Amino acid sequence: MEEIVNHLVSLTKEISGYIYPNEIELHWGLLVVIYPYITGLVAGAFILASLVKVFNVKELQPTYRMSLLTALAFLFVAPLPLLAHLGHPEKSYEIFLTPNTSSAMAMFGFVYAWYLMAVLLLEIWFDYRRDLIVWTSNEKGIRKWLHKIISLFSKDISERALKFDKKSVQMVTIIGIPSAFLLHGYVGFIFGSIKANPWWSSVLMPIVFLFSAIVSGIALILLIYMVITPLRSKEIDMKCLDKLASYLFYIMIIDFSLEILDFIHRTYEAEESIKILAELVSGRLFVSLVVIQLLMGMIIPLGSIAAVKFFQVPNELRKSIYFVSAILVQIGIFSTRWNVVIGGQLFSKSFRGLTAYKMTFFGFEGLLMSLGLLLLPILILFILFKILPPWDEARSN
Amino acid sequence: MEKVNNQKSNDIKRRKFLKNLFLSLSGLFLPGIVSAATKTGRLKDLILSLGYDPKEHLWGMGIDIDKCIGCGRCVNACKEENGVPRDPFFFRTWVERYRIYDNRETLVDSPNGAIDGFKPSINDEGNIIRSFFVPKLCNHCDNPPCVQVCPVGATFKTDDGVILVDSKYCIGCRYCIQACPYGARFLDPETRTAEKCTFCYHRITKELSPACVEVCPTQARIFGEIKKKPSPLVRFMRQHVLGVLKPALNTEPKVFYANMDMEVR
Numbered sequence: 228m229e230e231i232v233n234h235l236v237s238l239t240k241e242i243s244g245y246i247y248p249n250e251i252e253l254h255w256g257l258l259v260v261i262y263p264y265i266t267g268l269v270a271g272a273f274i275l276a277s278l279v280k281v282f283n284v285k286e287l288q289p290t291y292r293m294s295l296l297t298a299l300a301f302l303f304v305a306p307l308p309l310l311a312h313l314g315h316p317e318k319s320y321e322i323f324l325t326p327n328t329s330s331a332m333a334m335f336g337f338v339y340a341w342y343l344m345a346v347l348l349l350e351i352w353f354d355y356r357r358d359l360i361v362w363t364s365n366e367k368g369i370r371k372w373l374h375k376i377i378s379l380f381s382k383d384i385s386e387r388a389l390k391f392d393k394k395s396v397q398m399v400t401i402i403g404i405p406s407a408f409l410l411h412g413y414v415g416f417i418f419g420s421i422k423a424n425p426w427w428s429s430v431l432m433p434i435v436f437l438f439s440a441i442v443s444g445i446a447l448i449l450l451i452y453m454v455i456t457p458l459r460s461k462e463i464d465m466k467c468l469d470k471l472a473s474y475l476f477y478i479m480i481i482d483f484s485l486e487i488l489d490f491i492h493r494t495y496e497a498e499e500s501i502k503i504l505a506e507l508v509s510g511r512l513f514v515s516l517v518v519i520q521l522l523m524g525m526i527i528p529l530g531s532i533a534a535v536k537f538f539q540v541p542n543e544l545r546k547s548i549y550f551v552s553a554i555l556v557q558i559g560i561f562s563t564r565w566n567v568v569i570g571g572q573l574f575s576k577s578f579r580g581l582t583a584y585k586m587t588f589f590g591f592e593g594l595l596m597s598l599g600l601l602l603l604p605i606l607i608l609f610i611l612f613k614i615l616p617p618w619d620e621a622r623s624n
Numbered sequence: 625m626e627k628v629n630n631q632k633s634n635d636i637k638r639r640k641f642l643k644n645l646f647l648s649l650s651g652l653f654l655p656g657i658v659s660a661a662t663k664t665g666r667l668k669d670l671i672l673s674l675g676y677d678p679k680e681h682l683w684g685m686g687i688d689i690d691k692c693i694g695c696g697r698c699v700n701a702c703k704e705e706n707g708v709p710r711d712p713f714f715f716r717t718w719v720e721r722y723r724i725y726d727n728r729e730t731l732v733d734s735p736n737g738a739i740d741g742f743k744p745s746i747n748d749e750g751n752i753i754r755s756f757f758v759p760k761l762c763n764h765c766d767n768p769p770c771v772q773v774c775p776v777g778a779t780f781k782t783d784d785g786v787i788l789v790d791s792k793y794c795i796g797c798r799y800c801i802q803a804c805p806y807g808a809r810f811l812d813p814e815t816r817t818a819e820k821c822t823f824c825y826h827r828i829t830k831e832l833s834p835a836c837v838e839v840c841p842t843q844a845r846i847f848g849e850i851k852k853k854p855s856p857l858v859r860f861m862r863q864h865v866l867g868v869l870k871p872a873l874n875t876e877p878k879v880f881y882a883n884m885d886m887e888v889r
Contacts, residue, residue, distance in 0.1 A: 228709075228813045228814055231813045232709075232711045232713070232813065235711070235713045239712075245720075245731075245732040245733060245734070246807075247718075247734075247760075247806070247807030248712065248713065248715050248718050248734055248736075248737045248807075249713065249714065249715055249801075249807045249808070249809065249810040250807050251713045252713060252810065252811065254798040254801050254802065254811065255798065255802065309797075312797075313795050313796050313797055314794070314795065314796015314797070314798070314811060314815075314816030314817055315794070315795045315796045315816060315817065316795075318776075318793075318794075318795045319795055321776040321778075321793065321795060322775050322776055322795070325776055325777055326775065326776070326777075327774055327775055327776060327777040329771075329772045329773075330772065330773050330774055330775045330777075330799070331773065332773065332775040332797060332799050333775035333776070335775070417799075420773075421769075421773075421802055421803055422769065422805070422873055423769060423802070423803055423804060423805035423873065424802065572802075575807070576805055576806070576807055577732070577807070577889055578889065579730075579732055
């Protein structure tokens with residue numbers, strides 16, 4: 228209690244103008260920034276994977292299983308930041324037992340469970356089933372049993388069964404695309420539906436969230452593919468890489484247009500809140516919004532990939548440009564989440580003043596915890612790669 | 625013929641299987657339903673044991689801005705009565721001072737929620753053309769955004785129109801705090817659950833008025849029934865031009881302000 232009060236006392240110096248007295252405490256901190264960032268990566272990685280199956284983009288085949296496993300690894304971690312930020316994590320099960328049906332947040336558990344159980348796990352299982360069965364026949368010890376358990380002890384690799392697998396993957400993917408849209412569109416709705424907050428309240432919010440999710444997902448897979456392939460002493464498939472970069476480029480253009488539309492709409496309508504929001508954007512959010520999100524995270528990578536598309540660029544340079552662009556995009560999307568979540572709480576609902584956010588290092592909502600939560604999915608992914616190798620040469624045919 | 629029979633028995637088996645599956649899965653929700661029922665049951669028992677029937681009331685508050693002198697006794701009384709932390713960041717009610725200058729600039733302040741009143745405004749460079757005090761509290765909206773967003777239903781509207789929080793149920797997600805347009809909610813630093821004005825529910829169910837109303841020396845706050853004719857609030861609402869805070873948000877507040885300036889929000 229004393230800790231909280233001391234923290235709030237230190238914040239009072241940062242206030243400008245008038246804020247309601249209860250508004251000094253900023254309620255959704257770094258952890259709630261990480262939550263939409265991670266779910267965005269899940270949805271984005273899955274949508275990339277479905278390009279291969281539904282739209283038959285052959286060039287992206289090398290990243291198909293990698294995308295699925297990435298989505299799974301990040302999905303495992305997605306609820307953790309939410310849980311850690313609750314005042315009473317031990318009561319969180321109430322969301323499942325007595326959900327309030329009018330609450331967007333109450334639907335989280337159901338959307339999450341649906342996505343995990345009905346989409347990701349099913350698709351991965353059907354896709355790996357044949358390989359799992361073949362692998363077990365040549366393996367010994369723990370690995371053999373692990374694969375047996377994951378395959379749910381199925382043994383049938385007849386022509387008919389494999390056909391059924393293939394059909395099922397197709398089906399699950401088709402259900403999966405709207406589900407991925409639902410998963411992240413829903414996260415956008417949590418913010419977009421708050422009429423009390425003019426920075427959040429926008430119909431565009433779920434759509435902007437969705438497209439920025441796809442952008443971050445593709446950029447992440449591009450990074451993972453570029454890091455892991457040389458580590459396995461394999462050649463990077465340039466066709467695949469070019470295709471990834473192209474998709475990244477096109478989706479970024481849509482994302483950028485949506486954000487510009489949002490900006491124009493807000494300034495043109497110029498509602499009651501416009502003055503305080505303008506003060507916010509030109510002041511406390513300038514670096515994270517204009518410099519990092521727009522310039523570094525959007526304009527520079529867009530320009531670089533466009534330049535690669537127009538001019539003949541040698542492979543090595545192309546790789547470096549893609550790599551740097553993808554990193555910039557990740558930083559940009561992270562600060563997009565930051566600007567939405569933190570930015571939306573920096574101004575008073577009296578529209579008369581601004582507050583500040585001070586991150587702590589230790590503690591449940593501190594920087595250390597957040598870094599841990601961002602590294603955890605990478606660790607899980609590493610283990611998943613060990614258990615379910617997504618590489619082409621590991622396939623049994 | 626045999627084949628047809630087989631088909632039928634398979635159908636029945638499947639139907640039975642699905643039925644069992646449904647029944648066993650629905651068992652998962654049973655503890656929740658039972659615990660919810662017992663919890664609301666307990667509240668009901670408590671209220672009924674007082675001989676108070678919430679269905680017979682609809683509470684609201686009137687605030688006459690012209691009468692408020694900004695002494696802050698209501699803020700102090702509220703903290704005393706409800707055990708609100710004394711630190712300057714947690715308020716169920718607070719008082720704002722508005723100073724409007726001839727260049728149309730408006731200054732608002734509320735030092736420590738005005739718990740010790742206000743210092744006189746001297747050394748003012750501009751010319752003040754209007755100045756007044758505005759007590760604020762939960763508006764007990766008839767269309768409450770906080771209740772809408774609570775994921776577990778811990779915050780709810782009672783039959784008598786008061787918005788309450790069941791702190792035993794609240795998981796501390798703070799979505800309600802984000803959804804409240806009036807900044808009327810906070811997270812209790814002790815219990816880590818959402819807190820807010822209850823119209824002193826423990827008092828009004830015993831036919832007492834809320835603490836802030838009780839101590840107001842100028843009767844700037846009027847508490848009472850919205851629908852019953854002999855109520856002082858109904859009289860107040862008949863006699864004044866009324867306004868509510870942020871009407872465009874359609875939250876339908878039940879705290880009504882008389883003599884409210886357009887700068888108040």
